[in-house]
Amino acid sequence: MNRTLSLAGYTVRAISVAGFETCIELPGLKVSFDIGRGPRSAVRNPFVLFTHAHIDHMGGIAHHVATRSMLKMTPPTYVMPKPVVPAVENLLDAFRRLDGSELPANLVGLGLGESISVGKRRIARPMKAFHPVHCQGYVILEKRKKLRTELAEGGKAAIAAARDRGEEISTTWEHPLVAFSGDTRIDFLEHNEHARTADLLIMEVTFVDDRVSVESARANGHIHIDEVVERADLFENKAILFTHLSARYRQNEAKALIKKKLPPHLMERVTLLPRPDWCP
Template identity: 40%
Template sequence: MDHIGGLPMFVATRELHVMKPPTIIVPASIKKSVEELFEVHRKLGGSELKHNLIGMEVGEEFYMKKDLKGYVIYSVKQKLKQEYLGLPGNEIKKLKLAGVEITDTKTVPEVAFTGDTMSDFITDETNVDALKAKILVLESTYIDNTVSVEHAREYGHTHLSEIVNYADKLENKAVLLIHFSARYTVELHWRCPYSLKRSHYDCHLSGN
């Protein structure tokens, strides 16, 4: 319920920001129940909660965009241009009023979230901003040798050993590992490898 219970709020938030109705895919066996969940929220909240709900049977396929991996949150900072440094405040004000562009805009990746993904995310050059973000939230579904890397990849997930192997590609100040398999105990969740701990960024582990 921690995931599916949030669907109505997710749709309501998109409505609030005037975004197009989302497509939601659920097992066909629970589609009717999900429809009822939305109906209850419509009655309680008075929102339309428009969405496209698709029920899929076992063996059916649904195409998703290849570039759908996660997201990056950026901060946008304005910095006074080098040539204007040291000028009195009144001079800078005059330039600004005259329409002179006195600042440079710098966009900095602050937080990146991968979602469920394979380690290919780390090696994909198009994800360079995520790998340079101050904080990278990265899935690590499997963390020991009871599950192989091949198994993790077969189900679209990442194994901790892959993250260790690609540690030199992670330029983040902190890496937050999430989405651990329920097979692991709380104690195992804190097995952050020494090779990551001693690198130039912090390694933190979090439960699901």
Template identity: 30%
Template sequence: MKPSVYKYDQLEVHGVSSAGTGTCLTVPRLKMAIDTAQGWPFVYPMNHLFLTHAHIDHAGGVAYIVSQRGLMGLRDLKIYMLPELQKPIRKILNTWQELEGFDYSYEIVPVESGDRVKIDEYHYVQPFQTVHRVPSQGYALFQQKKKLKAEFHGKNSHQLADLRRQGVALEDVWYEPQFGYTGDTDIRFMDHCDPEILKTQSLFVDCTYWDDKKSIEHAMEWGHIHLDQLIERAGEFLGERLVLTHASRRYKKSDLEEILSRSIPLQFRSHFIHFP
């Protein structure tokens, strides 16, 4: 399985996404993945694995990934998930470990909305609330931003270096959401999540149903989003890109592109991207 590649600004995401078949997204530069699909090789090198929920098309590959990493001698895997998923996921991993007859190397870390997981000096991941048929949450990657404080504008590089040596904090530092993925959810995640999430530069969202082959009511019943719901609330997304994932297999790629060009109002057209 060769992953699709999404690039925007400094972000590069590799992944696959198809409703009911398999979804996983990785940020290779940071060795992080969200969901596992069936456990494809491009996920093995990721050390931070976040699970949105335990439907098999999203989390079914977890044992495969842990096992393959073991055979490859890869260590330091952390698997992040809602607290209520710890016990059943550990049970699955223990069962496979016993059947395979070698020790798996991984750590399960329970996380929920409001927590922050440090990825490196410049990035953290924050879980956020979503609404699905089973316990679920999305994840957003925040990136550090820095700017020289206004009071130091006009100083030359020697003066700044002197101040830095004296231990003066020269820059304002803050974090902005660069990449996020909702996992499976219905549209109400927009009302439940931290409002910062709606500012994510590239927000990957569940968009399972795209036209009148399936109604909004059907989407709500199955805990998914219909494209019409995203269009109706497009003005509430304050990021730059809304990346539509998890399309139902009933649509061909060409259908999806055609629906996008036909249905998205002109002012939002460059914001909506389909990710296969």
């Protein structure tokens, strides 16, 4: 079963075990990241941002589209790295032939520097990830507006004068709400400012002791907790959710290791995603 958490004001429903299954739902923002197997609740959400095509992150795609189609829901939109789109289209075509059904879905290849609207004032933008296959994280940004500082200080008269001069009276910016790493080396953190500044960072941390070395984690495109410790001062996030823990660790054991290694100023913002019932 996937777990529901409330972090930095966002509801997160998530399941994530390295190599088995990852699916992160943000019901309040109406988006999901990845569908490894396809939890029932994920069917409700038509908008999925796929980080990469490893089976534990995309294996549930056919199930998702088929269930939505059976329940007469609107066709889903699947965002993914551009290079994987043709193969995913082939995969769905194969299921269409095998299943004898239409399986309507909208596949969108989204490259770095591009964005897609995911709500009235919100966009999703890919972030470069470092993994052996094409992989990208995502940040959800909200367009915000506020009165220019000098006008706020100048009061009504200053605002009216600025309007008369035909000036824009407010400034706009994009606030990073939630960032998700997908599978990646720690380089993701240094490379993407929004990973460090989003209110909530959802980040893979696959290995938490020396049963797997930092070198081996890096070679496979994953994060080791020792690399997080070295970068503890980079995190400006209000909350950080660790996901994608290897099944070789028990939950309590991993929790204790993380607590021992991370400095308190980071640890107080970190949550380790609880395991599903089948994984101790």
